[in-house]
Amino acid sequence: MEVSRVRALRGPNLWCRQTVIEAIVACDEAERAIGDMEAFETRMRARFSDIDLLKPPGQEQPNSMAHALASAALCLQTKVGCVLTFSRTSLTIDPGVYQVVIEYSEEAVGRLAFDLAYELCLAAMHDRPFDLQSALARLRELNDDERLGPSTGSIVQAAVKRDIPYRRLTRGSLVQFGWGSKQRRIQAAETDRSGAIAEAIAQDKELTKTLLAAAGVPVPDGRCVSDAEDAWTVACEIGGPVVVKPRDGNQGKGVAVNVQGREQVLAAYAGAKANGPDVIVERYFPGHDFRLLVVGDKLVAAARRDPPQVIGDGEHSIAQLVEIINQDPLRGEGHGTSLTKIRLDDIALSTMAIQGYAADSVPDKGVLVTLRNNANLSTGGTATDVTDHVHPELAAGAVAAAQMVGLDICGIDLVSDNVYEPLDTQAGCIVEVNAAPGLRMHLSPSFGKARAVGEAIINEMFAENENGRIPLVSVAGTNGKTTTVRLIAHLLASSGRRVGMTNSDGVYIGSQRIDTGDCSGPRSARNVLLHPDVDAAVFETARGGILREGLGFDRCAVAVVTNVGMGDHLGLSYISTVEDLAIVKRVIVQNVDAAGVAVLNAADPIVAAMADNCPGAVTFFANDRNHPILSTHRAQGRRVVYVEDGSIVLAEGDFEWRFDLDAIPLTRNGTIGFQIENVMAALGAVWGLRLDWGSIQRGLSSFVSDAATAPGRFNVFSYRGATVVADYGHNPDAIQALVLAIDTMPAQRRSVVISGAGDRRDVDIRRQTEILGDAFDDVILYQDMCQRGRVDGEVVTLLREGLINAQRTTRIQEIRGEFLAIDTALGQLKEGDLCLILVDQVEEALGHIAQRIAESVAA
Numbered sequence: 001m002e003v004s005r006v007r008a009l010r011g012p013n014l015w016c017r018q019t020v021i022e023a024i025v026a027c028d029e030a031e032r033a034i035g036d037m038e039a040f041e042t043r044m045r046a047r048f049s050d051i052d053l054l055k056p057p058g059q060e061q062p063n064s065m066a067h068a069l070a071s072a073a074l075c076l077q078t079k080v081g082c083v084l085t086f087s088r089t090s091l092t093i094d095p096g097v098y099q100v101v102i103e104y105s106e107e108a109v110g111r112l113a114f115d116l117a118y119e120l121c122l123a124a125m126h127d128r129p130f131d132l133q134s135a136l137a138r139l140r141e142l143n144d145d146e147r148l149g150p151s152t153g154s155i156v157q158a159a160v161k162r163d164i165p166y167r168r169l170t171r172g173s174l175v176q177f178g179w180g181s182k183q184r185r186i187q188a189a190e191t192d193r194s195g196a197i198a199e200a201i202a203q204d205k206e207l208t209k210t211l212l213a214a215a216g217v218p219v220p221d222g223r224c225v226s227d228a229e230d231a232w233t234v235a236c237e238i239g240g241p242v243v244v245k246p247r248d249g250n251q252g253k254g255v256a257v258n259v260q261g262r263e264q265v266l267a268a269y270a271g272a273k274a275n276g277p278d279v280i281v282e283r284y285f286p287g288h289d290f291r292l293l294v295v296g297d298k299l300v301a302a303a304r305r306d307p308p309q310v311i312g313d314g315e316h317s318i319a320q321l322v323e324i325i326n327q328d329p330l331r332g333e334g335h336g337t338s339l340t341k342i343r344l345d346d347i348a349l350s351t352m353a354i355q356g357y358a359a360d361s362v363p364d365k366g367v368l369v370t371l372r373n374n375a376n377l378s379t380g381g382t383a384t385d386v387t388d389h390v391h392p393e394l395a396a397g398a399v400a401a402a403q404m405v406g407l408d409i410c411g412i413d414l415v416s417d418n419v420y421e422p423l424d425t426q427a428g429c430i431v432e433v434n435a436a437p438g439l440r441m442h443l444s445p446s447f448g449k450a451r452a453v454g455e456a457i458i459n460e461m462f463a464e465n466e467n468g469r470i471p472l473v474s475v476a477g478t479n480g481k482t483t484t485v486r487l488i489a490h491l492l493a494s495s496g497r498r499v500g501m502t503n504s505d506g507v508y509i510g511s512q513r514i515d516t517g518d519c520s521g522p523r524s525a526r527n528v529l530l531h532p533d534v535d536a537a538v539f540e541t542a543r544g545g546i547l548r549e550g551l552g553f554d555r556c557a558v559a560v561v562t563n564v565g566m567g568d569h570l571g572l573s574y575i576s577t578v579e580d581l582a583i584v585k586r587v588i589v590q591n592v593d594a595a596g597v598a599v600l601n602a603a604d605p606i607v608a609a610m611a612d613n614c615p616g617a618v619t620f621f622a623n624d625r626n627h628p629i630l631s632t633h634r635a636q637g638r639r640v641v642y643v644e645d646g647s648i649v650l651a652e653g654d655f656e657w658r659f660d661l662d663a664i665p666l667t668r669n670g671t672i673g674f675q676i677e678n679v680m681a682a683l684g685a686v687w688g689l690r691l692d693w694g695s696i697q698r699g700l701s702s703f704v705s706d707a708a709t710a711p712g713r714f715n716v717f718s719y720r721g722a723t724v725v726a727d728y729g730h731n732p733d734a735i736q737a738l739v740l741a742i743d744t745m746p747a748q749r750r751s752v753v754i755s756g757a758g759d760r761r762d763v764d765i766r767r768q769t770e771i772l773g774d775a776f777d778d779v780i781l782y783q784d785m786c787q788r789g790r791v792d793g794e795v796v797t798l799l800r801e802g803l804i805n806a807q808r809t810t811r812i813q814e815i816r817g818e819f820l821a822i823d824t825a826l827g828q829l830k831e832g833d834l835c836l837i838l839v840d841q842v843e844e845a846l847g848h849i850a851q852r853i854a855e856s857v858a859a
Contacts, residue, residue, distance in 0.1 A: 001065045001121065002026045006114060008107045011522055012591045013550035014584055015101045016086050021073070021110045023100045024092075031065035032096055037125070044068060044124040048132055051075050061091055065121060066098035072117035073102040077109060080140040092574045099574065106146040112139060144332070149173060151189045151439040154454030162458055164468045165554050167526070177461065178468020179553075180500065180534030184461045189409055190436035191461060198406030202435040203248040205280055208405060215404045217397055218429040222282025231269040232262050234281040241284035243431070244268035246276030256347075257373040258284050271347070285415040285429055289375040290386065292395070292412040292419075293442055293453060294402040296460040299395040301442035301451040302387045302419060308342040308371040308380035312363025318352065319344060319359040322371070330444070331380075339446065342380035348372055383441030385448030386419050393422040401430055409457060411437025471497075471536040471689050472529075472553060474588040477562030477607075478581075479734045480678045481520070481540045483713045484562055487666065487682040487703055489538040494699030495691050500528035503540040505711060505842070509533060521545030525552030536689075543584045547573050551587065557596040558685045559588040559614070562677065564606045565733035570761055578606060586610040597639075599684035601677070602629040619688060621680040623673070625649070639687065641680045646670060648680055650687055657693060659683070665704045671744040672714060674737035675705065707850065712842035714741065717849060720856050721831030723747065726839050726846055730757055732767040738836060739775045747834030751778035753825045754838045755818065756799055758790035765795060766802035773806025776836070778828070780813045782821035784840040819848050826852055 005024040013020065034040050034053070041053055052071050055063050067089045074087040086103040104110025116135045123130035148156060152173040159166050159177050167176045173188045185192040190199070201207055209219040221238060224247060225231040235242045244265065245255040254275030256268035265281075272279040293301040310321040322342050325331070331339040342348075344359055348371045352358065355369060363369050375381040394414075402410035416428025423429065442451040462468055471492070475485045482503045489501040493510070501508040502524040507515035509531055515524065520542035528537050529552070541551070564582050575581050589598045589610045601607040602620035608629050611618045620633050621641035634640045639652045647658040661670030664679055679700070686696055707715045712728035723745060729738050742750065752772050756765040772779060781796050796814055803809055815821040818840050825835050826849075839845035 001028075001031055001069070001118075001125075003118060006111065007548065008104075008110070009548075009550035010107070011550035011552055012554065012587060013546060014587060015088055016103070017554075017591065018084075018086055018103045019105070019107070019110075019550070020086070021102045021104055021107075021114050023069075023114065025066040025069060025098045025100045026094075027065045027096045027098065029096065031125075033062040034065055034068055035062055039127075040068075040124055043127055044072075044121070047124055047130045048072060048075065048120060050079060064089070064096075064098060065125070066100050068124075069114075069117050069121050070100045070102055072120050073100075073110075073114045076113045076116055076120075076135065076139060077102075077104065077143075079136055080109075080143050082106075082109065082143060093576055106143060108146050109139060109143045112142055146171065148175075149188070150443055152186065154439055154443050155186060155189070155457050156454075158452070158454035158458040159468075161455070162462065162467060164458065164462060167529075176530065177458075178470075179472070179529040180470045180537065181498070181532060182466070182468045182470050183530075183532060184468065186457075186461075188436045189439055189457065191408055191457070193408050194435060195406055199435040201405050202407060202410075202433050205245070205247050205432060208433050209282075211404050212401055212430060212433070215400055217401050217404070218423050220282040220285060220429050220431060222280055225269070225279055225281050228266045228269045231279065231281045232265050235259070235265045238281075238283050241286075242281050243284050244272050244279065244281050246272050247278035247280050248276050255374045255376075258286075267350070282431075285427060285431075287415050287417045287426075287428060290414040290416065290419055291383075291437070291441060292390070292398040292414055293437060293439070293451075294398050294407075294410045294412060295453070295456045296408060297399055297403070298456070299390060299398050300387075300456040301453050302385070302390045303383040303441040303445055303448075304386050304419075305375035305377065305441065306382050306384070307373060307375045308348075308382075310363070310369050310371065312365055312367040312369065314362065314365040317360045317362050318357060318369060318371075339382065339440075339444075340378055340380050342371060344371070377438065377441055382446035385442070385445040385451065387442075387449070387451055389418075389420045391420050391422055394419055397423060397430075401433055405433050407433070407435055408460065409437065410434065469557075470534065471558075472556045473536075473538045473558040473560065473685050473689070474541045474551070474553075474556040475539065475560040475562065475681075475685075476541045476543075476585040476588050477560075477601075478565050478568045478731065479729070479737065480562040480674060480681070481542070482728075483666075483675070483705070483710050484560060484678045484681045484685075485538050485540045486710050486713075487678060487699075488560075488685050490703045490709075491682060491686045491691060491696055491699035492536045492538065492689070494702070495695035497535040498533050500531055500534035500537045501539075502528060504542070518542075522549045522552030529553065541588055543575065543581065546584050546587050547575070551591060553591075555591050555593045555596070556588060557593055558599060558688045559592045559596070560599040560681050560685050561585055561589060561601065561607045561610060562681050563601050563604045563733065565604065566731070566764075566767075568731040568733075568760070568764075570764070572759065582606045582610070586613050589614050592616040597684075597688035599641075599681055599688065601681070602627050602633070602640075617688075619684040621677070621684050623676065639684070641684045641687075643670075643676060643680070648676070648683060650683060659697065659700060663697070664700045666700075666710075668716075668744075672741045674741060675714065707846045711846055712839055714738075715846065717853055719826060719829060719835075719853050722829040722833040722835065724826070724829075724835050724837065724849065724853075726837045726849060728842055729838055731760070732764060732771060735768045735771045735838075739771060742775065742834065742836060745834060748830065748832035749778070750776045750834050750836070751780065751825055751828065752776040752836045752838065753780045753782065753821050754799065755782045755784040755821075755840055756795045757784070758795050762798055765798040769799045769802030770805070773803045773809045776809055778811045778813070778825075779803060779806075779809050780815055780821050780825050782815045782818055784818055818845060822848060823852065 070087040070089045082105045084103045088101045090099045177184045241258045243257045254272040259268045289305045326341040331341045398412045411434035413432035417426045442453045485503045489499045492499045502519045504518045506513045507519045507524045520540040525539045590613045596616040598614040599619045602622040619639040623643045625642040637653045650657045667675045715726045717724040
């Protein structure tokens with residue numbers, strides 16, 4: 001078994017909507033039917049008993065080693081707690097070569113699981129040992145490191161329930177919700193509206209006390225101290241038990257409570273000093289430790305926190321009792337689990353010593369031994385939910401404290417006898433206000449009811465009717481994608497929206513291009529959705545990006561498929577037929593929002609059939625209003641777009657709206673057929689986005705297909721009385737559409753300049769010149785910059801072969817270099833001639849043509 005490629009599909013893809021690892025796996029003849037391999041399945045189950053090697057229902061071919069690999073990779077992840085269900089093994093057109101697809105929740109975990117599954121399969125095949133427990137430990141540790149912690153995870157889960165898209169911006173807890181101008185961000189339980197000043201105040205415990213006292217909130221007496229002796233002086237001034245803690249500490253680090261006597265105060269000062277440069281000594285209030293969680297202007301949860309402790313049974317030592325407690329699967333290291341393991345460190349040993357115990361002491365049955373004085377969960381404490389018992393006045397005081405500091409999400413630490421009475425009726429006070437509070441105690445309390453604090457935070461960030469989404473249009477197809485994308489973006493901009501756009505020319509935010517090159521893949525799309533100045537997004541979505549990485553978004557409001565025709569890029573990445581290509585391009589249709597729309601070319605049967613895969617509505621477009629699919633669709637009261645009497649008509653039931661073709665410059669008064677199709681597709685898209693008709697008309701009339709607006713898309717120039725058309729057409733369908741458009745333009749003699757992309761099939765390269773040979777008098781062939789795997793001269797040879805039976809071409813020239821070919825063509829033009837230049841380096845070639853035109857004018 002040989003693995004030749006492994007890649008992560010990070011968005012909806014060819015296989016499913018989930019994130020998956022996709023690998024190309026080659027099996028030799030014996031490995032293609034593991035049921036015939038002696039003892040393989042037995043050895044496999046002996047090493048990993050949970051693996052599922054049953055053949056799925058409906059699978060015709062026998063289970064191969066590739067199937068075993070997929071099953072093992074999925075089962076290994078589920079064994080360490082990943083909630084996953086999808087895997088698939090698909091035989092390619094190459095004998096014994098499979099595409100193996102396995103769902104993952106964290107990419108690094110999925111990749112490691114695949115590697116370990118590969119080792120497991122080889123171990124079973126060659127009867128070698130495989131350390132399953134070590135493999136699972138590696139996976140579990142990596143999963144704990146990679147996955148979101150419980151606090152951030154709860155907020156993300158709440159967002160998913162609200163249909164709010166999210167994206168992790170780092171491997172940590174920085175997460176973006178929503179897109180573009182609607183986005184919000186969190187880091188753990190801190191939002192983008194948690195001000196830096198408020199956070200700094202919360203970290204400064206002395207300043208916090210000053211502000212809370214000014215607001216009438218009870219706080220403990222005390223102050224910052226300069227050294228250990230000053231700490232003892234303050235303790236004496238207070239005249240009772242004190243708390244010693246770092247001024248800007250967190251998670252209970254360096255905090256000592258109920259400290260009495262000079263020796264304890266000096267030791268507590270040293271512990272606090274080790275965790276921060278400044279130390280506070282303040283009055284100790286006996287009572288319970290409560291955490292109140294304030295979100296916005298509401299108290300949403302409250303918990304009583306108890307310090308880590310053990311209850312003696314008369315048989316086990318304290319160390320043994322701690323070990324028993326730590327075996328609870330809810331306890332783990334750090335913050336990734338509901339509870340944290342108890343540590344018998346110096347602080348715990350000191351706390352026990354005050355009670356007269358050591359780690360090896362065996363307390364009597366029923367005796368409670370406290371292992372720490374502070375009750376933080378991060379040091380092993382437990383939590384009991386008391387939300388329903390909080391007195392309204394106490395809740396109002398907590399909200400006031402949060403607002404005085406300026407935090408939108410705030411953890412209030414309260415010491416009091418209880419929470420069902422106001423503080424002024426009992427000896428209690430607020431001791432701390434915390435930014436980015438931990439949510440574990442409210443999500444999974446040790447006792448009592450879990451609280452939906454993640455939902456509370458999301459509801460504070462997004463209004464009830466908001467989901468953080470902006471209008472998103474995805475455009476796929478063989479030809480016309482870039483022009484359609486540009487026109488849709490232009491129409492949206494005409495309605496006043498700030499538009500982010502990706503296409504094969506670059507990434508645009510408004511009128512500014514922020515990236516160059518072919519940006520029709522998912523990374524560019526994700527970058528646009530990150531931008532805060534984007535109110536709507538329009539993405540060219542090429543097949544290559546879908547195959548390499550999946551979509552850059554989870555769903556779109558509108559999916560447009562312009563055409564498939566004879567296809568393009570066939571023979572690459574196991575996309576061998578037009579039907580294969582259609583499956584890739586329909587991915588955007590499958591991921592249309594239920595309230596969205598797919599705009600489909602009814603005249604292309606393969607595209608029209610995608611309607612069955614759309615979760616939302618469908619708008620069909622075609623030139624002929626009487627096309628059977630179009631007329632049936634309209635008869636059912638659904639939306640259609642067609643051409644009639646010199647206008648593009650948008651119709652739904654009895655409703656019709658018309659746009660005159662002579663008022664749409666892109667179509668050159670309705671003479672350019674493929675541009676009319678692009679306009680119909682764009683109109684169907686903006687109709688689905690509910691743009692007003694006035695904005696649409698303004699946008700149509702101001703969009704022209706020049707080198708600045710739509711570079712390389714039927715750009716027309718005048719050169720010494722001749723007409724020059726520059727276009728990026730590079731497949732037979734595009735060439736045929738260009739010929740039909742050129743036929744509407746009068747000319748004395750017609751010439752064409754063409755090269756071919758080396759990564760196309762031989763038949764596709766030849767077919768281009770077969771079409772051109774029947775439409776042009778002169779053909780100039782040139783070799784472009786990148787041969788894409790072809791040997792020198794091979795593409796030009798194929799292009800010449802396509803001209804063997806040319807009906808019109810009388811002269812063929814071969815030129816080395818695109819610019820020289822352009823200069824040769826221009827030099828041969830006479831007044832009244834027409835030249836079609838099929839450019840390769842779009843911007844450079846257009847610039848070169850513009851320079852030659854300028855020189856001719858100057859001459």
